[in-house]
Structures are given as C-alpha cells and as structure tokens.
Amino acid sequence: MKSIELPREWWKDAVVxxxxxxxxxDSNGDGIGDFGGVIAQLDYLQRLGVDVIWLSPFCDSPNDDNGYDISDYRRIHPEFGDLEQFVIMASEAHRRGIKIMMDLVMNHTSDEHPWFVESRSSRDNPKRDWYIWRDPAPGGGKPNNWDSYFGGAAWEWDEQTGQYYLHTFSTKQPDLNWANPAVRQEMHRIAEFWIAHGVNAFRLDAVHHIGKPVGLPDYTDYKHEREFRLYKNLPETHAYLQEMHDQIFAPHNVFTVGETGGTTPGSSRKYVDRDRGELNMIHHFExxxxPNPGNAADIQRNMQRWFKALSRRGWDAQFFSNHDLPRQVSAFGNDRELRGKSAAAIATVLLTAWGTPFIYQGEEIGMTNFPFAEMDDFRDRHGLSWYQRDLAHGEDPELAWARMLQENRDNSRTPMQWSEARHAGFTAGEPWIPVNPNHVSVNVAAQESDSDSTLSWYRRLIALRRQHRVLRRGSFRILRRTASRDVVCFVRRLSGKPQAAGEVRRVLVLVNWTGSQAEARLPRRIAGASRRRFSCAAVNYRYRDAGRSLSAEGRKTVLRPYEARVYLEEPKKI
Structure with a gap:
C-alpha cells in the first residue's frame, strides 16, 4: 500500500x-462490530472532524481479554474481517484525510500463540527464551512476590517443563522476554508489516511493563496491601523504546503514544523528551x-503541572475516558438531569487544553455507564477479579459492589448508540454485550440535526480547534484568581510572530465544573483587555449568543450549571 506523506510533528495538530x-x-449481523462497520461510518467520522482513528486490537486472538491476547500478529481476527478489508478501510480513511492508529500489544501474547506453544514444549526449544521462565524459589513456590492485574500471583506453573512462566495479566497472556534481541527484532518487523499496510500511528499497550529488572527481585516498594506488586517504567523499557524509535518509528514518521501507568510529570519526561527519541506522547492516568473529580481546582492544577513538566521538550495526550475506564460523563459530570450540559463542559476542557485530545467512541453523544443489576451482566474478567480482590481484603460488600458498578470496563464497551432502533442500530443480530437502554434518547440520529446537541458541540469545538492554531500549539496557563473549586479557567497563548494575517493569539476558556450556578471573577488585565478584544466564539447555552463580548460581563460573570464558554481575542489591527 502506498504510504502518505505527512508533515513533521503532524500529531500535535490531530484529534484522535x-x-x-x-x-x-456490526455490518454482517453476527452481533460483533467489524471493519465493514468502520468503513460504513467513515463519513460520520469525517463530519465529526477527527484526524486519526485508533483501532483497538484487531489481530487474531482467542479473546481471553477481548483481543489483548494475540495469537497471530499478522492475521486479522475473522470476526473483524481480513487483511484485504483492512487495506480498503485504511485507503478509504486516508482518502478522507483520516490516519490509522493500531493498538499494538507488545508486552505479552496469547498462550495460544505459536511462539508460546513452542516455548512451553521443552526447556531446550529455540523459542524458550522468548518468554520469561523460572524455577521455583529455593524454598519452593513462586519465583518472586509479583502480582497479576487479573488476580493472584503473576506466575503460572507449567507441569510439562517444571518451571513457572510470568504473566503480568491473565494466565493466558504470558509476558514476552524483551531482553532477547530476537523478540525485539520480530516486534520491529511486525510494526513494519502494518506500516506497509496503511498504519500511520501506534498506541503501545502496557509498554511500561516490557522492561524487567535484572534478576527479577521481589517488589518491596509498595505502600499498602492492595497495591499491585509489579515493576514498571524501568530503564530497560526506555532502552528498548529508543531502539525501536531509531529503527522503526522515526524513519517512517509514525505517531506513537504509550500506555504508561504509574508515571509522574517528572518521570514522564524520559518517554517524551524529543532528544531522547522514544515516544511522541504517553497516556498517563493521574x-x-x-481524590475528588468534581473539584475543578484539582483538575486544572493537574493540567498545569503536566504542561510545566513536558512542554519545553515534549508533548502530552489529553483524555478522560477509554476502553478501560468508565464513561466520562458518569465519572466527571451528571449523567442524568444535566447529561448534555456536563458532557459539553467536559468536552470543552478536553478539546481546548494543551496536548493532543483523544475522544473515545460515544463520548461525542454523551453515552453513559450501563445500569448493571446482576453479576451475570458483566463480561469484564479484570473488573470481576478486582471485585473479588476487594472482598478478599475485607472491603464492605456494598462498597465493593458500588466500585464495581462505577469502574468496570464494560461501562465503556457497550455498543455504540446509532439510533433509537432495536439494539441501537448497532446490529441486526444479537449484540455480544447488552445495549444501554437509554439508547432510545441518547443516540447519533437524534443529535445529528440538533444544533444544541452534544454531537454538534463536539463538531463545533473540533472545527474551532482546527481553525485556530492557538488551540493546538499555544501555551497553557491557569488564571489562578478566577479558577476555583467550581470553575475551570485558563488561557491559551501563542508566542512569536503571527503565521497569518488576522491570527488569533489568545483564547480564554471558562467552564463551570459543577451542577450549580457559579461565579467567575476575571483579573483586571483580562477584564480590561476584554472590553476591546475578547468575544465569545462558543457557549453551550442557547440563551447566550456566541459573539457576545466580555465587556458586557465586566470582571464578574455568572456561569449556569456546567456552562462552558470559549472566548477569542480579536486580532490586533495593523
């Protein structure tokens, strides 16, 4: 497949x-979404205005962990389609100006992958050292005290060869041995294979675990008994990524984002410092x-910390949800009476803050968590293991169940809600997981022609971001005297010479992060300038006209529940 030419650092201007x-x-009625379904909605994604589509794992898999357990890196899972259909999808996306991001699982494979089948066949098999095998501890038992994210120890006994193998995730997801150069070179070849077939970017799953400490010692740096005892973000990981960057990522100008749980603003610099040559950005989770997601002061202070730490030599990713997290309007907003307004408020922060924004499917229409009633409703093995872990550590059963309802991964994995039709227009068959019953009112079709809908708000903000460079490349600064527990308030600003006549140089963003009325008091330097130069480009309440100047507000302005406003500074006249 012919590659497309992309400018350097194109990913800084992208919406993913x-x-x-x-x-x-689902395009074929089997109840499972597929590439045919993606192709059918490329026009919808183009109208939304996105630049990159990140596809969750699509390689062949037994689906022990919904595709994050790969059995063949070069074969498409038949449920999704085949390689020919993937190439068609990539070509059609490229024709619309949309790039393809592959979710590449590099830390582990499925235990059904031919590599592991060979590895476990005997101790002297050539593939033995492609995975991490160890004898029992001197006194018997597991080689060390490491935990698995899916519950229990991170070691599984293999009766046939008399050793344990390491699995950071489920027992059916054995860790690859990245210390073996043959493993690294094969992963490089796999990345090149997909680049040749139309991939422009990689999201590197669980990449913070690929490096393991020499000698595999016990993990001792944990603060409480519920913390997982696992090493991550080690120097070995950075060395492996630098090698892959130099050999694959940089020569092909692909965009990379790594999943790196446990990083701080300081430690994240190692991943994204452009002079170190590792990744373009990371997904951290701070x-x-x-402690309180409803506290606007905590949200914006956190964003300021990351900007200060990374902006000089790196870049950041902005997101509030993904396939592993609850729906953002259920986690940060009000998913009942003020669902639409709070969804718009969250979107405003996401799409106007510093960094590359990542939108998870369905957030653009304000999809919510699912109203689970019974344990049998869940498909999420990881969530179930966390629930059992809570109970084992003495958590109150009601609290453990409440946490399960809010944090299980199935909340974000219910089918996309296209219409009010049966199964939300997702499939003509029976869906693999139940559809949220609120699809009769929360769906794409109902919002397409509604100028006040969440979908319209996303389109408006993405278009505004595309139109104004300051929203993509400008600096980020909280207005501390205006920002509060209730109000998010920051300024984006461009430095240097204008790149075009009439270029907007400053943007002021005001968002009420609560379901109650809130007051914002602007500093004199902004209020004074605003009497001449700031006008409202977007607001999520119908009563307030876009174009209204801050001079009509004065230094004090009252924000209605979850009200969001974006003000543009009028360009100076030359």
Whole structure:
C-alpha cells in the first residue's frame, strides 16, 4: 500500500478518535462490530472532524481479554474481517484525510500463540527464551512476590517443563522476554508489516511493563496491601523504546503514544523528551484518579503541572475516558438531569487544553455507564477479579459492589448508540454485550440535526480547534484568581510572530465544573483587555449568543450549571 506523506510533528495538530471495533458497528449481523462497520461510518467520522482513528486490537486472538491476547500478529481476527478489508478501510480513511492508529500489544501474547506453544514444549526449544521462565524459589513456590492485574500471583506453573512462566495479566497472556534481541527484532518487523499496510500511528499497550529488572527481585516498594506488586517504567523499557524509535518509528514518521501507568510529570519526561527519541506522547492516568473529580481546582492544577513538566521538550495526550475506564460523563459530570450540559463542559476542557485530545467512541453523544443489576451482566474478567480482590481484603460488600458498578470496563464497551432502533442500530443480530437502554434518547440520529446537541458541540469545538492554531500549539496557563473549586479557567497563548494575517493569539476558556450556578471573577488585565478584544466564539447555552463580548460581563460573570464558554481575542489591527 502506498504510504502518505505527512508533515513533521503532524500529531500535535490531530484529534484522535478511539474505536473499540467490537462495539462500534456490526455490518454482517453476527452481533460483533467489524471493519465493514468502520468503513460504513467513515463519513460520520469525517463530519465529526477527527484526524486519526485508533483501532483497538484487531489481530487474531482467542479473546481471553477481548483481543489483548494475540495469537497471530499478522492475521486479522475473522470476526473483524481480513487483511484485504483492512487495506480498503485504511485507503478509504486516508482518502478522507483520516490516519490509522493500531493498538499494538507488545508486552505479552496469547498462550495460544505459536511462539508460546513452542516455548512451553521443552526447556531446550529455540523459542524458550522468548518468554520469561523460572524455577521455583529455593524454598519452593513462586519465583518472586509479583502480582497479576487479573488476580493472584503473576506466575503460572507449567507441569510439562517444571518451571513457572510470568504473566503480568491473565494466565493466558504470558509476558514476552524483551531482553532477547530476537523478540525485539520480530516486534520491529511486525510494526513494519502494518506500516506497509496503511498504519500511520501506534498506541503501545502496557509498554511500561516490557522492561524487567535484572534478576527479577521481589517488589518491596509498595505502600499498602492492595497495591499491585509489579515493576514498571524501568530503564530497560526506555532502552528498548529508543531502539525501536531509531529503527522503526522515526524513519517512517509514525505517531506513537504509550500506555504508561504509574508515571509522574517528572518521570514522564524520559518517554517524551524529543532528544531522547522514544515516544511522541504517553497516556498517563493521574487526572483520572484525583481524590475528588468534581473539584475543578484539582483538575486544572493537574493540567498545569503536566504542561510545566513536558512542554519545553515534549508533548502530552489529553483524555478522560477509554476502553478501560468508565464513561466520562458518569465519572466527571451528571449523567442524568444535566447529561448534555456536563458532557459539553467536559468536552470543552478536553478539546481546548494543551496536548493532543483523544475522544473515545460515544463520548461525542454523551453515552453513559450501563445500569448493571446482576453479576451475570458483566463480561469484564479484570473488573470481576478486582471485585473479588476487594472482598478478599475485607472491603464492605456494598462498597465493593458500588466500585464495581462505577469502574468496570464494560461501562465503556457497550455498543455504540446509532439510533433509537432495536439494539441501537448497532446490529441486526444479537449484540455480544447488552445495549444501554437509554439508547432510545441518547443516540447519533437524534443529535445529528440538533444544533444544541452534544454531537454538534463536539463538531463545533473540533472545527474551532482546527481553525485556530492557538488551540493546538499555544501555551497553557491557569488564571489562578478566577479558577476555583467550581470553575475551570485558563488561557491559551501563542508566542512569536503571527503565521497569518488576522491570527488569533489568545483564547480564554471558562467552564463551570459543577451542577450549580457559579461565579467567575476575571483579573483586571483580562477584564480590561476584554472590553476591546475578547468575544465569545462558543457557549453551550442557547440563551447566550456566541459573539457576545466580555465587556458586557465586566470582571464578574455568572456561569449556569456546567456552562462552558470559549472566548477569542480579536486580532490586533495593523
């Protein structure tokens, strides 16, 4: 497939849209989303205005962990389509100006992958060292105290060869041995294979675990008994990524984002410092696990910290949800009475803050968590294991169940809601997971022609971001005297000479992060300038006209529940 020429650092100007293919759109009636469904909705994605579609894992898999357990890296899972259909999808996306991001699972494979089948066949098999095998500890038992994210120890006994193998995730997801150069070179070849077939970007799943400490010692740096005892973000990981960057990523100008849980603003610099040559950006999770997600002060202070740490030599990714997280309007907003307004408020922060925004499918229409009633409703093995872990550590059963309802991964994996029709227009068959019953009112068809809908708001903000360079490349600064527990308030600003006549140099963003009325008091330097030069380009309440100047507000302005406004500074006249 012919590659497309892309400018350097093109990903800084992009908006990424994640597609959980299994739940996006089913084109053949088997109840599972597929490439045919993605192709059918490329025009919808083009109208939304996104630049990249991130496809969750689509390689062949036994589906022990919904595709994150790969059995063949060069073969498409038949449920999704085949390689020919993938190439058609990539070509049609490229024709619309949309790039393809592959979710590449590099830390582990399926235990049904031919590599592992060979590896476990005997201790002297050539593939033995492609995985991590160890004898029992001197006194018997597991080689060390490491935990698996899916519950229990991270080691599984193999009766045939008399050793344990390492699995950071489920027992059916053995870890690859990245210390073996043959493993690294094969992963490089796999990446090149998909680049040749139309991939322009990679999301590197669980990449913070590919490096393992020498000698595999016990993990001792944990603060409480519920913390997982696992090493991550080690120097070995950085060395492997630098090698892959130099050999694959940089020569092909592909965009890379790594999943790196446990990083801080300081430690993240190692991944994204452009002079180190590793990744373009990472998915860290600090903003998702703040003590009080309803506290606007915590949200914006967190964003300021990351901007300060990364902006000089790196870049950041902005997101509030993905396939592993609850729906953002259920986690940060009000998914009942003020669903539409709070969805718009969250979108405003996401799409106007510094960094590349990632939108998870369905957020653009304000999809919510699913109203699970019984344990049998869940498909998420990881969530179930966390629930059992909570109970084992003495958690109150009601609290454990409440956490399960809010945090299980199935909340974000229910089918995309295209219409009010049966199964939300997702499939003509029986869906692999139930459709949220609120699809009769929350769906794409109902919002397409509604200028006040969440979908229209996303389109408006993405278009505004595309139109104004300051929203893509400008600096980020909180207005501390205006920002509060209730109000998010920041300024984006361009430095240097204008690149075009009439270029907007500053943007002021005001968002009420609560379901109650809130007051914002602007500093004199902004209020003074605003009497001449700031006008409202977007607001999510019908009563307030876009174009209204801040001079009509004065230093004090009252924001209605979840009200969001974006003000543009009028360009100076030459």
């Amino acid at each position: 849209y994640q597609i959980y293919t299994r739940s996006f759109l 903003q998702l696990f703040l």
